Amino acid sequence: xxxxxxxxxxxxYPHMKPADIHLWEKFIRANAGFFDSVDYDVPVGPAxxxxxxxxxxxxxxxxxxxxxxxxxxxxxxxxxxxxxxKPFAGSLALGQILSYEILFRKxxxxxxxxxxxxxxxxxQNGYDVIFxxxxxxxxEVGTCPKCMxxxxx
Numbered sequence: 551x552x553x554x555x556x557x558x559x560x561x562x563y564p565h566m567k568p569a570d571i572h573l574w575e576k577f578i579r580a581n582a583g584f585f586d587s588v589d590y591d592v593p594v595g596p597a598x599x600x601x602x603x604x605x606x607x608x609x610x611x612x613x614x615x616x617x618x619x620x621x622x623x624x625x626x627x628x629x630x631x632x633x634x635x636k637p638f639a640g641s642l643a644l645g646q647i648l649s650y651e652i653l654f655r656k657x658x659x660x661x662x663x664x665x666x667x668x669x670x671x672x673x674q675n676g677y678d679v680i681f682x683x684x685x686x687x688x689x690e691v692g693t694c695p696k697c698m699x700x701x702x703x
Contacts, residue, residue, distance in 0.1 A: 565591045565619050570635040574622065576691040577669045585624035593617035594653035620650045629663040639688065640674035647686055
């Protein structure tokens with residue numbers, strides 16, 4: 551299953567911001583072996599109306615440039631984890647992960663065992679209940695001096 555949904559980037563996380571990379575690396579160090587493999591920057595969603603991916607090979611190659619990107623898709627046993635990495639997670643992280651789930655399911659209708667997660671240094675006040683009600687697992691990796699000033703944008 552690894553590599554099925556995305557272009558796996560082995561050496562870097564191209565679209566993640568430095569604060570996101572910091573949080574992801576803190577999560578991985580604390581949870582070694584949590585995933586069997588991961589894909590980064592997984593493109594999901596439809597092509598823009600003006601991009602004809604059905605008839606134009608160049609347009610088909612350009613499609614990932616215009617799609618939404620899931621920060622991380624993790625694979626463990628028969629589970630597929632969609633992961634948004636966001637400092638001080640709140641509404642933005644919530645909206646992104648719920649949107650990515652819809653787009654991912656539309657692009658990959660046969661996938662089962664889907665899980666949603668947000669990795670953050672600290673969840674915003676009151677959002678623990680909201681994430682829980684939506685079935686989103688939140689992993690708080692803690693706030694250190696390096697991520698203390700990171701905004702949620």
